[in-house]
Amino acid sequence: GDVIVVENPMKGRAYFGDLNAHIAITRGAAGFVTNGFTRDTVEVKCSNFPVYAAGSTCSDVRGVATVESTNQCISLDGVSCCPGDLIFSDQEGTLIIPRRFGNIVIEEALKRVFSESSIRQDILNGSSVSEIV
Structure with missing residues (x-):
């Protein structure tokens, strides 16, 4: 809607x-x-x-x-x-x-969500900040 x-x-x-x-x-x-x-x-x-x-x-x-x-x-x-x-x-x-940027912004946002999800999992697995960054 x-x-x-x-x-x-x-x-x-x-x-x-x-x-x-x-x-x-x-x-x-x-x-x-x-x-x-x-x-x-x-x-x-x-x-x-x-x-x-x-x-x-x-x-x-x-x-x-x-x-x-x-x-x-x-x-x-x-x-x-x-x-x-x-x-x-x-x-x-x-x-x-703006509508004309919608697809590229959604694509980049999804990349960031997946990246942050991976980082979150690394943190939960005990990785240090220096290993993550």
């Missing part, structure tokens, strides 16, 4: 919460990413819908903001994000990979 990505110029207000999460789930979205805030964090977490945001607040944008556009390139704190780009998020941050 697609990831919903929102550029939030309304600092201190949330564009996304529990009801939005349920709409996204029923429409097959894979997750939500914003440079702004979300709300209803407990309820959203219980829905198991992946949400990555700068923080949370009880204040939403109702009555003070509107959706300006959809399926357009946006900027999240200076990082461009366009429809079709690859999005990878976890608790440590979000990577936005």
